[in-house]
Amino acid sequence: MNIIGIIPARLASSRLPRKPMADILGMPMLGHVYLRSKLSSILNDVYVATCDEEIYNYITDLGGKAVMTSISHERASDRTAEALLEIEKTTGQLAEIVVMIQGDEPMVTPEMINSAIEPLLVDKNINIVNLMASMKTQEEHEDPAEVKVVVDKNNFALYFSREPIPSRKKGVENVPMLKQVCIIPFRRDFLLEYNSMEQTPLEIIESVDMNRLLENGIKIKMVMSSEDTYSIDTIADLENVTARMKNDHLLTKYMNRQK
Numbered sequence: 001m002n003i004i005g006i007i008p009a010r011l012a013s014s015r016l017p018r019k020p021m022a023d024i025l026g027m028p029m030l031g032h033v034y035l036r037s038k039l040s041s042i043l044n045d046v047y048v049a050t051c052d053e054e055i056y057n058y059i060t061d062l063g064g065k066a067v068m069t070s071i072s073h074e075r076a077s078d079r080t081a082e083a084l085l086e087i088e089k090t091t092g093q094l095a096e097i098v099v100m101i102q103g104d105e106p107m108v109t110p111e112m113i114n115s116a117i118e119p120l121l122v123d124k125n126i127n128i129v130n131l132m133a134s135m136k137t138q139e140e141h142e143d144p145a146e147v148k149v150v151v152d153k154n155n156f157a158l159y160f161s162r163e164p165i166p167s168r169k170k171g172v173e174n175v176p177m178l179k180q181v182c183i184i185p186f187r188r189d190f191l192l193e194y195n196s197m198e199q200t201p202l203e204i205i206e207s208v209d210m211n212r213l214l215e216n217g218i219k220i221k222m223v224m225s226s227e228d229t230y231s232i233d234t235i236a237d238l239e240n241v242t243a244r245m246k247n248d249h250l251l252t253k254y255m256n257r258q259k
Contacts, residue, residue, distance in 0.1 A: 002093055003185075004097075006047050007046065007047070008049045008050070008102070010051055016232065021054070024242050024245060025246065029106045031062060032106040039254070042114045045065065047064075047083060047087060049080055050066060050079075053068075076102065077194060081192055084191065099116065104231045107244065108229065109227055115131070116130075119223060120185055127187045127190040127218070130182075130220055131181040132225065133224070133226075141168070145237075147208050148165050149161075150178070151178065155224070156221055157220040157221075160211050161206050164177075199212060230244070
């Protein structure tokens, strides 16, 4: 199968300007995401989709592949879809699965990407997968920057929210605190279908794109990751991830690629 990874990235960020180029151990965050994604044994290729020439030039100077996209996109999936069509036009080959990998997940591992793709390889009825991970602290559960998810017994999403769901206020011990990890594989045609859908009320209220699918009765398979991963939205997040990555076992596999 032709399976490609696309990392949507832009310099504009309300909470942490120029976030993709934030330094982590001597390399921009986006460089970590790109080179770690390239380590996946399932992805045929990885591209960065951006509207910023600085990002485009950085990735190409790194020896990677980048696609310039419109500056008007507000959603990562729209930028991903535009890049997909341009990649297909350039290569003359249709993708079958497109993995959208957020550029603010510098601790991503190839195992995380591979495990997120696996349900699409074994079940033709699944069109989209989200990775998820356990949150370890109440502070993380209450952080509106973290998208929380609750799932059914078969690990299909029931609901996404930036609020702390499910409730910890009812006296139940061991409340499952799960967060969305933004590694999202789509079947190629489903990505384009998803982007053609109108926004929905709960999507807007929660500011979580995936609720659009749930409101339309579409199932989202969730896959649990046991690996520690933290997205970056603030300076404090950046400092936390930098400290955690100092002894990361993957660093030696790609840090020599830095120019």
